[in-house]
Amino acid sequence: MIARRAVLAGALAGACAPRAETTRTLTAADVHRPDYPTVVAVRWIGEALERETQGRLRLRHYPSGQLGAEDDTIGMARFGALDFTRINAAALNNRVPQTRALCLPFVIRSVAHLHAVVDSEIGAAIRGAFAGTGLVALAIYDAGARCIYNVRRDVRTPADLRGLKVRAPQSDVFLRMVAAMGANPTPLPVNGVFQALSTHLIDGAENNWPTYDSARHLEMARYWSNTEHSYAPEFLVMSKARYDALAPNDRDLVRALALQSVAPMRAHWAQLNAASRTRALSAGIVESDPDREAFRTAVAGFVAEESRNADIAALLARIQAIAA
Amino acid sequence: MAESVHAGASRTLLDRIEQAALLLAALSLGGVVACQAWQVFSRYVLNAAPSWTDPAALLLIANAAMLGAAVVTRREAHFAFAGLVSAAPPPLARALRCFSDATLIALGLALLWIGGTLAAGDLHVAMAGVPLPVGMRYLPMCMGGALIALFAGERLALRLRGDA
Numbered sequence: 001m002i003a004r005r006a007v008l009a010g011a012l013a014g015a016c017a018p019r020a021e022t023t024r025t026l027t028a029a030d031v032h033r034p035d036y037p038t039v040v041a042v043r044w045i046g047e048a049l050e051r052e053t054q055g056r057l058r059l060r061h062y063p064s065g066q067l068g069a070e071d072d073t074i075g076m077a078r079f080g081a082l083d084f085t086r087i088n089a090a091a092l093n094n095r096v097p098q099t100r101a102l103c104l105p106f107v108i109r110s111v112a113h114l115h116a117v118v119d120s121e122i123g124a125a126i127r128g129a130f131a132g133t134g135l136v137a138l139a140i141y142d143a144g145a146r147c148i149y150n151v152r153r154d155v156r157t158p159a160d161l162r163g164l165k166v167r168a169p170q171s172d173v174f175l176r177m178v179a180a181m182g183a184n185p186t187p188l189p190v191n192g193v194f195q196a197l198s199t200h201l202i203d204g205a206e207n208n209w210p211t212y213d214s215a216r217h218l219e220m221a222r223y224w225s226n227t228e229h230s231y232a233p234e235f236l237v238m239s240k241a242r243y244d245a246l247a248p249n250d251r252d253l254v255r256a257l258a259l260q261s262v263a264p265m266r267a268h269w270a271q272l273n274a275a276s277r278t279r280a281l282s283a284g285i286v287e288s289d290p291d292r293e294a295f296r297t298a299v300a301g302f303v304a305e306e307s308r309n310a311d312i313a314a315l316l317a318r319i320q321a322i323a324a
Numbered sequence: 325m326a327e328s329v330h331a332g333a334s335r336t337l338l339d340r341i342e343q344a345a346l347l348l349a350a351l352s353l354g355g356v357v358a359c360q361a362w363q364v365f366s367r368y369v370l371n372a373a374p375s376w377t378d379p380a381a382l383l384l385i386a387n388a389a390m391l392g393a394a395v396v397t398r399r400e401a402h403f404a405f406a407g408l409v410s411a412a413p414p415p416l417a418r419a420l421r422c423f424s425d426a427t428l429i430a431l432g433l434a435l436l437w438i439g440g441t442l443a444a445g446d447l448h449v450a451m452a453g454v455p456l457p458v459g460m461r462y463l464p465m466c467m468g469g470a471l472i473a474l475f476a477g478e479r480l481a482l483r484l485r486g487d488a
Contacts, residue, residue, distance in 0.1 A: 075461075079442060094450045094458070134445060165373065170452045175375050186373035187453055201367060 022247055025058045028084035029073045031065040031190075033214070037272060038086045038141050038234055039063045041265035045257045052253060059084075069189060071170075078134035080241035088143065089232045090171040098129040099235070101315035102140075104306055105177050105299045106292070108231040108319070111142065115266070116324040118233065122315060127235075129311075136243045138258035139236040142269045143208060145228035148181070149217065149285075150204025151197060155225040156290045158182035158298040167193050167205035173306070174230075178206065180302040181229065181295055190215070197221055206230075210269075213276035224280065224287045227295055236261075338478055342398050345471055349391035352384040359384065375453035383460060390468025397428060398475035422483055428476035435469025 028046070030039045039061065046059025067073055073085040074095070092099045101107065108114045117123060118140045127137035148155055150164055161182035168174040168185040178185035186202050190211070196202045197220040204221055206229070212218050236258055243251060281287060307313040363377035396402045404424075409417045439462045446459035 075442060075446075078445060079438070091452075094452055163371065165367070165371065170375070170378070172375075172450075172452050175453070184372055185375075186367065187375045187378060 022250075023056050024246075025060055026083040026242070028059055028061045028086075029067040029076070029082055030061070030063045030086045031070055031073075032063060032086070034063045036063070036210075037265050037268040038236070040268060041139075041141060041261040042084060042086065042236065044264065045254075045261050048257050048260075049253065052257075053250070057250060065191070074135070074237075077237060077239040077242075080239050080245075082239060083242045084138075084236060084238050086141070087235050087237055088169070089235060090169045090174050092235060093171050093173045095133055096126075096129050097309060098126045098311055098315060100173055100306060100309075101312050101319060102126065103171075103173050103177075103230055103232040104303050104312075104316070105181070105229040106296045107303070107316060110324070111145070111231070111270075112324045113322065114142070114231045114233065116322050117319050120322060122318050122322070126315070130237065134240045135237040136240050137235050137237050138255060139262050141234040141236060141262065141265050143232060143234050144210065144269065144273050145226075146206050146208055146230045146232065147225060147227045148183075148204060148206045148229070149212060149221040149224045151200075151221050152203050152223070154223050154286060154288050155227075156288060157294045164203040165201070167196060167202045174232075176302055177230070177299060180299040181227070182298060193217060194220075208273065209276040209280065210272050213280050218280045218283055218285050222285050224285050225290045226287065227290055227292065229295060229299075335478075338398070338475070341471070341474070342395055345391045346395050349388045349395065352388035352391070355384040356381045356388070379451055379454045379456075383456075383464070386461070386464040387467075390464040391471070394468050394471030394475055397432075397472050398478070400479070418483070422480060425476050425480035425483065429473045429480065432469045432471070432473030432476060436466050436473065437469075439463070439465030439469055 026046070026049075028042050030036070030042065032039055043059070043061055046061065049057045049059060067076065067082065070085070070087045070091045073082060074087060074091070076082040077085050089099045089103050093103060102114075102117070108117065123140055127140070130137040148161070148166060150166065152164060153160060155161055155164075158181055164183045165186045166178050166183035167188045168178040170187045170189070175185045175187060183204070186196075188196055188202065190207075193202070193205050193207075194216055197205070197217060204223075205217060206227070207217070212221075212224065218224075238254065243254070246254065303316075307316060359377045359381040363374065363381075366377075367373045393402075409420050412420060443459040443462040443466060446462070447457045449458040450456075451458050451460070
């Protein structure tokens with residue numbers, strides 16, 4: 001009886017609440033697991049949002065690919081069926097060509113350089129290039145340096161990659177990049193890589209330390225080569241339809257919190273990156289420093305081809321001019 | 325008399341559409357098998373993996389599923405909860421059947437509308453791996469939705485006339 005009365009009172013209070021129409025639960029999706037830095041960062045945004053709005057705006061996060069692959073969640077966000085999704089730059093290359101500038105090989109020189117680029121007007125310009133896509137780019141997160149690893153041999157030069165099947169994300173830029181580096185690219189979704197390595201469908205892949213470690217690729221691919229060919233970052237994007245449905249103050253709040261989430265995310269990422277490398281090395285993998293100049297020469301033609309796009313060429317010139 | 329001839333003609337036309345949908349669905353399934361076979365052959369034997377096989381197979385399987393769903397709607401061979409309808413007295417059962425047809429029409433039109441919106445918004449974006457626009461991905465949904473609405477509409481018209 002008491003419970004029923006309490007429920008009725010609660011329902012009545014809910015119906016009479018003056019701000020009821022602005023109370024919303026926002027949804028977010030990610031293909032990474034719940035403890036991955038991007039998921040932790042977006043959860044942090046949700047908690048801050050709830051705190052700042054006294055619970056008016058909440059966030060529910062669906063990690064581990066519960067709502068589908070990155071490409072699927074782009075469609076959902078564009079249609080307004082989802083508020084936030086975290087997408088790797090590779091999956092945005094065709095939709096927003098400017099994101100290619102951050103993916104192309106040997107353009108970004110180091111993590112510090114990536115941070116300087118992303119935090120400058122270049123980062124803002126690339127985020128601005130999402131206008132008209134049905135998506136709003138809120139933040140750019142780290143995804144580490146991508147390196148090549150394989151089951152066969154120590155890779156020091158492009159010639160060492162000849163005949164090796166190397167997995168690349170389903171992205172034209174990455175497929176052509178891996179081919180230019182000397183390997184046979186095989187497009188696969190990232191969660192198929194472990195099995196593909198164990199069945200010898202592929203000989204290797206290219207990714208960052210945390211993926212190499214946590215997805216257990218290191219159990220098969222014992223040769224890690226520090227090519228650091230791409231620093232392709234992650235984008236936190238929001239559905240334009242859902243963004244426009246927010247009150248102007250809430251839009252500013254969401255934007256501000258997304259940008260604030262970048263610094264803790266980077267710290268968390270750096271920590272995870274170092275821990276993953278230590279774990280991999282203690283598991284007995286072979287790490288080597290390849291001839292990066294040889295790889296840079298190998299991909300020069302491909303980068304020149306991509307630079308035929310005036311937008312990309314302009315961005316590349318600005319990125320190169322940034323110190324660090 | 326004239327009206328039943330007309331109904332007969334539209335029925336023949338719908339028969340043709342159904343056959344065409346079924347044929348296209350079967351060809352799509354065959355296409356999926358061909359894509360996958362070529363993928364395995366090129367990956368393991370040629371040592372050169374093509375990037376188009378996966379997205380093409382996904383497109384074809386969506387095509388087969390949506391067209392198959394439309395054909396199944398016309399044949400009333402789909403999954404259904406028949407308990408309530410068979411327990412209800414005849415006039416109520418008829419009303420329930422009409423309600424289910426109307427629901428299917430609404431669903432088909434929704435698929436057509438949503439699929440059309442998504443396809444139109446993505447026609448200028450290239451798919452990764454295949455030289456096709458991303459919008460193509462939503463065309464099977466559009467086509468299937470249109471056919472489901474059409475076939476459910478036919479069923480409803482027949483029922484209202486008392487033929488089914």
